[in-house]
Amino acid sequence: MAPKHHFEEIYEQHMHDLFRYLLSLTRRKEAAEDLMQETFYRVLLHLETYSGEEVKPWLFKIAYHAFIDWYRKEKKRPTVELEEWHFSPQxxxxxxxxxxxxxxxxxxxxxxxxxxxxxxxxxxxxxxxxxxxxxxxxxxxxxxxxxxxxxxxxxxxxxxxxxx
Structure with a gap:
């Protein structure tokens, strides 16, 4: 299986859960979207070194580390209002x-x-x-x-x- 195809499968299977997780951590839609991009960028960079463990925990670990990096930068900035965000309407x-x-x-x-x-x-x-x-x-x-x-x-x- 080509790495690009594998990457697309990972993205399709886990993007919604990962976005909700990042949104819950950041409390801001734009920040969660940025962290999604950063997470999948890091996944793409490290996909060749992926050792075959469970994908979802590996992906969430990368997302958590991206969040920590973002959080450290945000602590230096003034606090931003918490946005109201509702998940996709049912x-x-x-x-x-x-x-x-x-x-x-x-x-x-x-x-x-x-x-x-x-x-x-x-x-x-x-x-x-x-x-x-x-x-x-x-x-x-x-x-x-x-x-x-x-x-x-x-x-x-x-x-x-x-x-x-």
Missing amino acids: PSAEEKVFVQDEINTWLSEVSSLPEPKRNIVLLRDYHGFTYEEIAGMTGFTLAKVKMALYRGRQQLKKRKEENV
Whole structure:
């Protein structure tokens, strides 16, 4: 299989999940789009050295490192307003609207967590990665991943109870 064809398959299969992940981290559509381009640029550069491990964790690890680079640059700039962003509209069935509203509310709550906890909660609870995959993507120990996930979930639970 030619690398270009393989790259196109990777892009098609994972672009939507990766965009949602980057959007959740950056909270800005334009930044998520830029990071998507940067991530796939890095994938293209390193595709020949790809060792055949699971593609999705490898891709998300590259995206996370691109986010960290972007985040370090952004910390030096003045804060920008958080944009309102809604995912692609679904057909107007009430159930789908309700589910989408619940997801958006949850993502909004998650976005208020500090960056490491937010990232780990998104990777585990939204994207379904294992603890080991998250540890590999973030460079944290398995214990730190579990602790950050536990503490992040506790913060979300506490906020939910306060709002009820």
